[in-house]
Amino acid sequence: MQVILIQDVENLGGSNELVTVKNGYARNYLIPRKLAVEASPSNLKQLEEKQKVRKAKEDKMLAEIARVKEVLLATPLKIGAKTGTTGKIFGSVTPLQIGQAIREQKGYEIDRRRIHILDEVKELGSYKSRIDFGNGQEVTLDFEVVAE
Structure with a gap:
């Protein structure tokens, strides 16, 4: 199952990262504890927008x-x-x-x-x-x- 991490999870990945985990781990641990959300099309689109904003911010900072x-x-x-x-x-x-x-x-x-x-x-x-x-x-x- 693919999930989008909301927070950093040790030995798994960082915030706003798309990862693949086993179904039980996602449904019983990550999603109930608000550490991740399911990678639905709308959530993937939101992730893409966040990454674009972060990239633009980073480019602006590097130029400065x-x-x-x-x-x-x-x-x-x-x-x-x-x-x-x-x-x-x-x-x-x-x-x-x-x-x-x-x-x-x-x-x-x-x-x-x-x-x-x-x-x-x-x-x-x-x-x-x-x-x-x-x-x-x-x-x-x-x-x-x-x-x-």
Whole structure:
């Protein structure tokens, strides 16, 4: 029997997925617990529409991520830090500071939890960080630490 899963079912499939299971498993377990619905023509049509909407949403999101990547890679960020006489900075540069610099210099709001600094930043100079947008999309961003 073919059913459309409403929720993720372990060892079977994810939400909005068409799967084939034995009749008893579908009728006695999946359908009564509202984990699946029978794959009738109308339900299949609804599934197809949901998949189209999800695909369109995903394409729109990927286009937006590509545009943001392009803006971020255009010029390196400049992050000001208080320094001593030897060029060492007080403290270090954090993802929060990089997120604020992106907001001020590029005009985009990026969550600090998505920003990962690749090297420890303790001196003035150029460094790299990685921004993970999710869905396998990420960008390596150059930033420069300058004295305030």
